[in-house]
Amino acid sequence: MRAVLGAPHPLLSAVAEPVDPTEPTVVSAAEDLLATLRAERGTAGLAAPQIGLSLRLIAFDAGRHPRSRSWAGELVLANPRLARAAHWDEGREGCASVEGLTADVRRATRITVHGHLPGSGEAVTIEADAFEARCIQHQLDHLDGLLFLDRVPGALSLHRRLHSCGA
Template identity: 40%
Template sequence: MAMREIRTVPDPVLRTACDEITTIDDRVRSLVADLVETVDAEGRAGLAANQIGVNLRAFSWNIDDEIGYVINPRIVELSEDTQDGDEGCLSVPGLWYPTRRAWYARVEGIDLEGKPVVVEGTELMARCLQHECDHLDGLLYLDRLDRAVRKKAMRELRAQL
């Protein structure tokens, strides 16, 4: 296990869709251990594998004092009800913008034993599930912003780089 460095924009790994995990081996076990350890820090809600430079479909979360992970997550259900709130990202440090997300989300995947896992939640957990699945698809929360807000965010981001 190791606390891993977080990749930040414009690192191209953040814009690359991650590969399915087809075999649970020592590399995957090590990845999950690193994801869990790295997300277990103040102010961290979720962490996708590509945020630590690994192009595989796995993420960890740290919500309401619960830390967990899921391998090969896929969103299988989103509520029609939405929530608005400021969203930030470890890979886009210091920028927070209002981002509309589903109020409820349900993700299915597997654990390190290859057994099916369902992770679901509302509000912050739902936001986290959607945010981390976006990462695994090569998307950033900035891609979900309303056009005018996204324009402002991109200006601020460019000023930081």
């Protein structure tokens, strides 16, 4: 388990590096990411840059959120890639790396994501909707050095966080 970095931090603005999902150091990083996610109350997803690793790894568990419909389970994906995005809608987001702020962000509510499982390297495809789709897209942005703040649609869409609802 590692500490979650808070913005501003250069790693949260950097593009993360592709990984070999079978590499032991990558498997260890995936375990760290999952352990950190499990310890973060109110957070449904994390990306490796948030724990100080500039690697293309994301972890999520949308079952932690009441607005979830699809649920792929508790999962870590290496080199995740968005293959399809449809049905865009606005929703409120927060982030474990951005304390105290939320914003309304427009994202696809139905997505297809390809990636690999750390360890075996098995290729997997995730079909996600609703909150899980939003959570995965939020983590994918972290791999490209973007925060949800970079997708706020206007000045009136930034809010102080009143309760924990992190993506």
